[in-house]
Amino acid sequence: MPSRSPASRAGRPRSATADAAILAATRAALVELGWSKLTLGDVATRAGVAKTTLYRRWAGKNELVVDAVAELFDELELPDSGSLAADIEGVVLQFAAILARPEAKSGLMAVVTEATRDDALRERIRASVVDRQKRLVVEGRSRAQERGELPPETDPAAASRTADLIFDMVAGAVVHRTLVSGEPVDEEWVRGFTLVLLRGLAGEAAHPSAG
Amino acid sequence: MPSRSPASRAGRPRSATADAAILAATRAALVELGWSKLTLGDVATRAGVAKTTLYRRWAGKNELVVDAVAELFDELELPDSGSLAADIEGVVLQFAAILARPEAKSGLMAVVTEATRDDALRERIRASVVDRQKRLVVEGRSRAQERGELPPETDPAAASRTADLIFDMVAGAVVHRTLVSGEPVDEEWVRGFTLVLLRGLAGEAAHPSAG
Amino acid sequence: MPSRSPASRAGRPRSATADAAILAATRAALVELGWSKLTLGDVATRAGVAKTTLYRRWAGKNELVVDAVAELFDELELPDSGSLAADIEGVVLQFAAILARPEAKSGLMAVVTEATRDDALRERIRASVVDRQKRLVVEGRSRAQERGELPPETDPAAASRTADLIFDMVAGAVVHRTLVSGEPVDEEWVRGFTLVLLRGLAGEAAHPSAG
Amino acid sequence: MPSRSPASRAGRPRSATADAAILAATRAALVELGWSKLTLGDVATRAGVAKTTLYRRWAGKNELVVDAVAELFDELELPDSGSLAADIEGVVLQFAAILARPEAKSGLMAVVTEATRDDALRERIRASVVDRQKRLVVEGRSRAQERGELPPETDPAAASRTADLIFDMVAGAVVHRTLVSGEPVDEEWVRGFTLVLLRGLAGEAAHPSAG
DNA sequence: CTTTAAGCGAGACGGTACGTCATGTCTTCGA
DNA sequence: TCGAAGACATGACGTACCGTCTCGCTTAAAG
Numbered sequence: 035m036p037s038r039s040p041a042s043r044a045g046r047p048r049s050a051t052a053d054a055a056i057l058a059a060t061r062a063a064l065v066e067l068g069w070s071k072l073t074l075g076d077v078a079t080r081a082g083v084a085k086t087t088l089y090r091r092w093a094g095k096n097e098l099v100v101d102a103v104a105e106l107f108d109e110l111e112l113p114d115s116g117s118l119a120a121d122i123e124g125v126v127l128q129f130a131a132i133l134a135r136p137e138a139k140s141g142l143m144a145v146v147t148e149a150t151r152d153d154a155l156r157e158r159i160r161a162s163v164v165d166r167q168k169r170l171v172v173e174g175r176s177r178a179q180e181r182g183e184l185p186p187e188t189d190p191a192a193a194s195r196t197a198d199l200i201f202d203m204v205a206g207a208v209v210h211r212t213l214v215s216g217e218p219v220d221e222e223w224v225r226g227f228t229l230v231l232l233r234g235l236a237g238e239a240a241h242p243s244a245g
Numbered sequence: 246m247p248s249r250s251p252a253s254r255a256g257r258p259r260s261a262t263a264d265a266a267i268l269a270a271t272r273a274a275l276v277e278l279g280w281s282k283l284t285l286g287d288v289a290t291r292a293g294v295a296k297t298t299l300y301r302r303w304a305g306k307n308e309l310v311v312d313a314v315a316e317l318f319d320e321l322e323l324p325d326s327g328s329l330a331a332d333i334e335g336v337v338l339q340f341a342a343i344l345a346r347p348e349a350k351s352g353l354m355a356v357v358t359e360a361t362r363d364d365a366l367r368e369r370i371r372a373s374v375v376d377r378q379k380r381l382v383v384e385g386r387s388r389a390q391e392r393g394e395l396p397p398e399t400d401p402a403a404a405s406r407t408a409d410l411i412f413d414m415v416a417g418a419v420v421h422r423t424l425v426s427g428e429p430v431d432e433e434w435v436r437g438f439t440l441v442l443l444r445g446l447a448g449e450a451a452h453p454s455a456g
Numbered sequence: 457m458p459s460r461s462p463a464s465r466a467g468r469p470r471s472a473t474a475d476a477a478i479l480a481a482t483r484a485a486l487v488e489l490g491w492s493k494l495t496l497g498d499v500a501t502r503a504g505v506a507k508t509t510l511y512r513r514w515a516g517k518n519e520l521v522v523d524a525v526a527e528l529f530d531e532l533e534l535p536d537s538g539s540l541a542a543d544i545e546g547v548v549l550q551f552a553a554i555l556a557r558p559e560a561k562s563g564l565m566a567v568v569t570e571a572t573r574d575d576a577l578r579e580r581i582r583a584s585v586v587d588r589q590k591r592l593v594v595e596g597r598s599r600a601q602e603r604g605e606l607p608p609e610t611d612p613a614a615a616s617r618t619a620d621l622i623f624d625m626v627a628g629a630v631v632h633r634t635l636v637s638g639e640p641v642d643e644e645w646v647r648g649f650t651l652v653l654l655r656g657l658a659g660e661a662a663h664p665s666a667g
Numbered sequence: 668m669p670s671r672s673p674a675s676r677a678g679r680p681r682s683a684t685a686d687a688a689i690l691a692a693t694r695a696a697l698v699e700l701g702w703s704k705l706t707l708g709d710v711a712t713r714a715g716v717a718k719t720t721l722y723r724r725w726a727g728k729n730e731l732v733v734d735a736v737a738e739l740f741d742e743l744e745l746p747d748s749g750s751l752a753a754d755i756e757g758v759v760l761q762f763a764a765i766l767a768r769p770e771a772k773s774g775l776m777a778v779v780t781e782a783t784r785d786d787a788l789r790e791r792i793r794a795s796v797v798d799r800q801k802r803l804v805v806e807g808r809s810r811a812q813e814r815g816e817l818p819p820e821t822d823p824a825a826a827s828r829t830a831d832l833i834f835d836m837v838a839g840a841v842v843h844r845t846l847v848s849g850e851p852v853d854e855e856w857v858r859g860f861t862l863v864l865l866r867g868l869a870g871e872a873a874h875p876s877a878g
Numbered sequence: 879c880t881t882t883a884a885g886c887g888a889g890a891c892g893g894t895a896c897g898t899c900a901t902g903t904c905t906t907c908g909a
Numbered sequence: 910t911c912g913a914a915g916a917c918a919t920g921a922c923g924t925a926c927c928g929t930c931t932c933g934c935t936t937a938a939a940g
Contacts, residue, residue, distance in 0.1 A: 044882070044883045044884065044937095044938065044939070045882075045883040045884025045885065045936085045937080045938080046883080046884050046885040046886080046935070046936045046937060046938090047884085047885075047936085047937070047938085048884090048885065048886095049885075049886080052885095052886090068359075068361070068362040069358060069359075070358075070359060073925085073926060073927085074926080074927080074928085075925090075926065075927085076926095082887095083886085083887085084886060084887045084888065084889090085887095085888090085889095085927095085928085085929095086885090086886070086887080086888090086929090086930095087885075087886065087887085089928065089929085090885080090886095094927095094928085136361070136362075139361040140358070140361055140362065143354065143357065143358040143361065144355075144358045146354065146424055146425055147280060147281075147351070147354040147355045147358055147424075148279075148281060149424075149427075150279070150347075150350045150351055150354065150424060151279040151347075151351065156427055159425075160427075164425065164426075195437070196437075198426065198428070199434070199437055199438060199441065201426075202418045202421045202422040202425075202426055203414060203417070203418045203421075203438070203441070205417075205421050205425070206414070206416075206417030206418040206419070206420060206421030206422070206425075207413045207414045207417040207418065208417070209417060209420075209421060209425075210413045210414075210416050210417030210420060210421075211413040211417070213357055213358075213360075213361060214357055214370075214375065214413075214416065214417075214420075215375070215409065215412075215413055216360075216367055216371075217409070223410070226406070226407075226410055227410060227414070229445070230410070230414070230442070230445030230446055231441070231445055232445070233444060233445040233447065234440070234441030234442055234443070234444040234445030234446075235441055235445075236444065255906080255907065255908085255913065255914040255915070256905085256906070256907085256913080256914035256915030256916065257904065257905040257906055257907095257914080257915055257916045257917075258905080258906065258915090258916075259915095259916065259917095260916075260917080263916095263917090284894085284895060284896085285895085285896080285897085286894095286895065286896080287895095293918095294917090294918085295917065295918045295919065295920095296896095296897080296898095296918095296919095297897095297898085297899090297916090297917075297918080297919090298916075298917065298918080300897070300898085301916075301917095305897090465888090465932095465933080466887065466888040466889070466932075466933075466934090467887080467888040467889030467890065467931085467932065467933095468888080468889055468890045468891075468930065468931040468932055469889090469890075469931080469932070470889095470890065470891095471890075471891075474890095474891090490783070490784040491780060492780075492781060495920090495921055495922085496921085496922085496923085497920095497921065497922085498921095500892095504892090505891085505892075506891065506892040506893060507892090507893090507923085507924095508890090508891080508892080508893085508923095508924085508925090509890075509891065509892075511923070511924085512890075512891095516923090558783075558784075561783045562780070562783055562784065565776065565779065565780040565783065566777075566780045568776065568846055568847055569702060569773070569776040569777045569780050569846075570701075570703060571846075572701070572769070572772040572773055572776065572846060573701040573769075573773060578849055581847075582849075586847060586848070617859070618859075620848065620850070621856070621859055621860060621863065623848075624840045624843045624844040624847075624848060625836060625839070625840045625860070625863070627839075627843050627847070628836070628838075628839030628840040628841070628842060628843030628844070628847075629835045629836045629839040629840065630839070631839060631842075631843060632835045632836075632838050632839030632842060632843075633835040633839070635779060635780075635783060636779055636792075636797065636835075636838070636839075636842075637797070637831065637834075637835060638782075638789055638793075639831070645832070648828070648829075648832055649832060649836070651867070652832065652836070652864070652867035652868055653863070653867055654867070655866060655867040655868075655869065656862070656863035656864055656865070656866040656867030656868075657863055657866075657867075658866065685912090706899085706900055706901085707900080707901075707902085708899095708900070708901085709900095715913095716912085716913085717912060717913045717914065717915090718901095718902085718913095718914090718915090719903090719904095719911095719912070719913080719914090720911085720912060720913085722901095722902065722903085723911090723912095727901090727902085728901095
């Protein structure tokens, strides 16, 4: 989100519609041009806004695209389909569907790349994009525990570690298949993936890694 | 690799040392500057070569970086450590170690990002980087089958599909943890990951996905 | 002169000082380097200005140099020395003095050369440089007619034709001696030249060319 | 002319036809492209010759073009038409006709411009182009003296000075009218010019400039 | 109901990198 | 040894974006 002066008192307030227009224009430009050919001047023109306005709210291309892409993940929801396997399959398919959209492909990967040399950007991505999805892992597991599909956690540290592992595996596999392998994440693949993942996790609590 | 005319007879031949110097300079620049601040002019200067020489051999930044990074993966080897789990752990650690190097982080992710909009580039990456690693999956599995750790394959199509799945899961998880989560791929994580993966794959052949 | 949008309202106005700095830098570069080694990048640097600023105002090297050189001729004045011969000698010496300056030598000849293949450029030169001098011929002749040194003109067409002839002869001879022959236009040469010219023109009106 | 090693003995002798082909190609390129867009690589290609061959014989663009253009003036001849005025008119028209050709316009003026900063080049031009024409002035005057149209010269120094003056006036006026004014040198203009020139010169010997 | 301070569009500004082109030199091969 | 072919180091080209900076307007809250 664009940073706001804490106590904006005097003067004309910032246009509320401009933010939305800029983010939408950014996504449109990502679809048409991709990350590397997207220019802030062009985004400003598309949004019907002056470059100044854009720079007043975002520090640069990276920050802008993070915000533009983050909005895409707001629609992710954990389906309550009665079984853990079906829950996972559902959420993975949703995630893959978002990732398949060109504005997500171009934009998300690019900012992650940039973040390898920019800690503030990595933090922004984690806060805006990643953590919003991690809650799905936690929530899904607690539901499964309620249903007795997974044993209850006793060690919170191990639980957190396992959640991280699951998240890296789910997100990593989907991203890799979509972006690197260039193959579709279809129902068949998701079934196979979920099977392996769940079978692998089945005895996990019983054999906690030593730490 | 730079394309060569097959039967180059007349004229001065291309300098053999220039190629190596350019690729090394590219990696050095990736380490120092990262992808987005790497400029071809700077690479040329570092390599002690004219910009034109560089453009004569590579079409642009993307192609150059693919070649520069691909060389890093040549050192990957499948260790023969006696057990499937140890083999996997060994190769994952090697893979993670390469990926942790800044020139790989910056460079590989960036070209993968670019490849989302450039099929020729994706193909180049697949040929230069990905396929060279996939053989490790196939080789590792056949060794494990010889040792009786995995059942022999009967359906080659299912085998290929499973190999792809394994590859997406291994590479995806490592990449995601390294680049997105920003956490180290240490021995502890690798043990946990391998455990889940192997346990998940244990019954895979018995329950082939329907297709 | 750089073209200006007639009603420039919005946006930051063009820096007024930049124009002068660029033209001065251009003349300095002409003196040091000559036409063929003058680069617009160097001019921009000398003027403390970005290359883009320069290109925003002039279409290229030719147009820039025409403007830079044209300013040199603004100082030409017709001396009122009492006799036609002295007037001519005075103005020819002034003209030769300007032409002897290296920035005029290098610059003017070069753009005239370029103008052989570029009508717009020829027109620009005529407007900026040539026509400003032609007035001296007209003015000088009318003064001489008032003094009775030349007969009054009756046929305006013939008068114009004669003015053109005089101009080609004066400018041509001075330019040729300075630039082609590489000899100085000193007082001695000017006296000889003026003598021939005036004697030749003495009966001109009496023997108009047939047309 | 291209410099030749005085005693070319060993090895393959230089192709005799190459010289002519290169000069012709140079003139053709001047016609099509003009001086500033003429490139030596292009000339070499047109002549069916390697760039190396070209550089082995000429030092650069300037020297090559001087030689290419100089050949054009070889066809200049002093017509023997019986009267001084007609002789002058004839030779001026011939001169103007050569100068009107695009390869002469572009090429000659350009090298003269370059020569303002390169004494060796100026000397080459004088030797190759200018002096070949100056003989016409001398020859024309001596014929006119034989015919009694001009008084015989007594002072050789003054004679030389006058020849230079005439040459500057003739060549200068024609060049200026053709290249700067952009007007044609037609019969009418030549008649007017010759009239002025001859009338001006009529008493020249009687009033030598004081020196 | 007027200040008044900020937001806003437009666009010029000093920079940096781009990818191409021409220069003049060099290195190889074949004649 | 020359000539063709073409790679080479060099350096300018003209363009595109960058992120900043004036400008002359709104525009709404504070006085």
